[in-house]
Structure formats: C-alpha cells, structure tokens
Amino acid sequence: MDYLFQILGPLLDGTAVTLQVFLLTLVLAVPLGLALALVRVSHFRTAARLVGGYIWLMRGTPLMLQMLFIYFALPFVPVIGIRLPDFPAAIVAFTLNYAAYFAEIFRSGIQSVGRGQYEAARVLGMSYGQTMRRIILPQVVKRILPPMSNETITLVKDTSLIYVLAMNDLLRAARGIVQRDFTTMPFAVAAAFYLIMTLVLTWGFMRLEKRYAVYED
C-alpha cells in the first residue's frame, strides 16, 4: 500500500501531461476539423480537393511519423521550417492528424442530412451560411456523437505516443517505474487511470446523446 502511494505521484504527473495533450488537441482539432469539412462539402472545387488530399495524407501516414517529422525534420524544411519544442510539436502533430479524422466525421454527418432540409431553408429565404449554422450543423451534432465518442476515446490512448519525443506521459511514467523497481504494478495502475478517463468520456457522451434524444430525425 505504501508502495502504491509512492508511485502515485509520478503517475499523476504523467496523467497531467496526458490530459493536457488530450484537451488541447480536442479544443484545437474539433474546430479545425469542422472548418475542413465545410470546405470539403463546399462548391469551391479546388479547395475541396486540396482538403481531400490533406485528409488522405494525415490518415494515410502514422501519427508517430507525423510527430517525428514535425519535431525533427520540420526545422530543415525550407521557408516553413521552424523548430518547435517537444510539447508544441506534439500538439501540432496531434491537432493536424485528429482534425483530418474529425473532418471526415463532420463531412459524413453533413452529407447525411437530406436535401429537403436545404430546400426548406432556402424557400424560407435563408442563405447558405444561415442554413448551415441554424439548420444543418445542429442536426449534425446529434448524428456524429457516436463516432466522435469513439474518436475521443482513441485520442486518450493515442496520447501515449508522445513518449517518442521523450515526454513523460502516463504510460512512459509507468514504464519508467516498472524498469526501475522490477514490478508490473505501475502498469495496472496506469491501466486503471486510462479506464477512469475513458469512463468519464463515455459517461459524458452518453449524457449528450440522451440530451439530443428529445427529438428524432
């Protein structure tokens, strides 16, 4: 028991790092994903195609590779080359990557709303922007809750990838203790921490789904 309290400190520190990466990525990638999706479904063909290419690139290569690239290779790229410290590099990589996944979720949600909704809004005199903001997107939220729940839970666990930039997230902290003390108990504690985080998320999304259940499509 004493040992448990002893390792709890470093594991909580690791959890703090994990949560920071998780929350910052979520806050940045959701709006970026929405913006990408809106461009993707717009009539600006070239821009829509560029976004399509971007999504292909981000979903088609490993997140870890993207993170390594931004941290190690980006400084040597001409013109846009900047050197980012580890934490910002991780946030940029996670945001760019997750925005691509969120964009696809938003796109499928937007395209699942029937043409009749656009027509009804249009004959009432609403502009495309008003239609999106007031009619389409509010309905999209309900439709994308299940895939968003999936994706955010994956994000919690993906944060463990930042160990490649030598950052002390929850999993790396646990592994450090395991290697030092020759006991696997920190792994069990880390697992419990991840489970608690995903439990909170699951519960939050369940509440949201319940709130949106007041109406049916």
Added chain:
Amino acid sequence: MPSMKTEAVPMIAARDIRKHFHGTEVLKGVSLDIGKGEVIAVIGPSGSGKSTFLRCLNHLETIDAGSIVIEGETLVETDAAGHCRYAPEAEARRICRKMGMVFQQFNLFPHLTVLQNVIEAPLTVKGLSRDAIVPRAEELLRKVGLLAKCGAYPSQLSGGQKQRVAIARALAMEPDIMLFDEPTSALDPELTGEVLRTMRQLAEEHMTMLVVTHEMSFARDVSTEVIFMDHGEIVEARPAGEMFADPRHPRTRAFLDHML
C-alpha cells in the same frame, strides 16, 4: 394556352420555361400568368413536369431558358442570344421570399419544436425579435389548429399535423403567393382532409395559390383555374368548373376519366 390576365402586374409571370435533366426535356416551353387571389391547380400524370415547373418558379431548380417575373421583379430572363441570366444570389433570394412553399415530404426541421420551426426564418432572415414574432406564430398555429402542439417536436406529430405546421411555417414569412407541391400525397387518406381544409381556408382569404395536386375534388371545388400538364407542356388551362364538366383535349379527358 393560359388565358392572359387583365391585371397590369401578375403575381407570377412565367414565359416559355424550358428545363431538361440529363438530356430529357422535362419542360418544353411552359408559360403561365397568375393573378392576385387566383388559386390554380396543376394536375397531370406523374412525370408530366408539374412539380418541376413549380420548383423552377422559386429557384429550387435552374431553368435552361425562359423568364420568370415575380410581382414585376425579374428572377430570371433569357436574352435574344439565348443566354439565361438569373438575378444576383441575394436579390434572387429576396424575390423568391414573396413565395412560400409547402413540400410533399413536409421538410420540417426535426431538431426544432413546432413553434421554433415557425419562428426560425422570421428570426434569422427578417431579423425580427422573438417578442414580435411569437404572438404571430401562435396565431398562425391556432389557425391551423395546432397551438396545443407548440412545444412538440415534428417526430411526435402525425403527417397531417406536420403538413399543417409546414403551412404555418411558410405563412410566418408573410408570402404573397403560396406554392404547394403535392401537399397531401405523402399522407394517409384519412389525414388529407385536415390539410385540404387548411388550404381551402387560405383560398377563402384570397391567398394567391399554385397547387400541384392529385386531389381532383380540391382542384374542382377550390381552384379558380385548373391546368392540365402532360409531357412537359400545358395541354389545357380552363376555369375549374369547365375543365371537369367538359375537358376539350383528348389527353385531358383520358386523364380525368382515369382519375375520377
């Protein structure tokens, strides 16, 4: 061809509307004038182009050639060289706001309550305050007999109730003309009556109406003029009484024999 009206400015003046989908000509030069307070029923077999014609009038479809003038304002015109030109987007939207529309599939906003459905466009498009629009919306809902359902969501309503909300929603924008695209075709037979009653009431208040319908009794009893369309053309346009008593064109006669 449709009769020429004596009014100086018709509510809708459509000239020689042409429209094709994927190589098939759906409208082969349709012209129609609608005067103030007229209730025009458009009948005809499915695929005759009647719904497409209605949807062209308020810009849900883009025409290939012809002109549409709403209360003296040009939505679209075709020049001598055959170039079809629409008014700029915002202008076209403003012109089309003179027309309200009711769809076969209702197209209510499922995430909004009945009252919210009715006040949405006045709030966002006209920029009216809630205080200004809510009493009027409630009055409209009372008129269609659904004030008690104010807080219900569309999924909690029957088809007939949904369609009556859709009518109230269109009326909330205070249109001068109402377009109905087969408003009772998606309804169970026992629910068509309540919708037709609401439409009849509107006609009695001298709303200008263009109704694409399969309800022959409504066409006969409520409309001032009946238009029979077939194969993308207006075959016959006559006052309702005459049309049903004495259809002149063989195609009209065949259609009416089949329907009645």
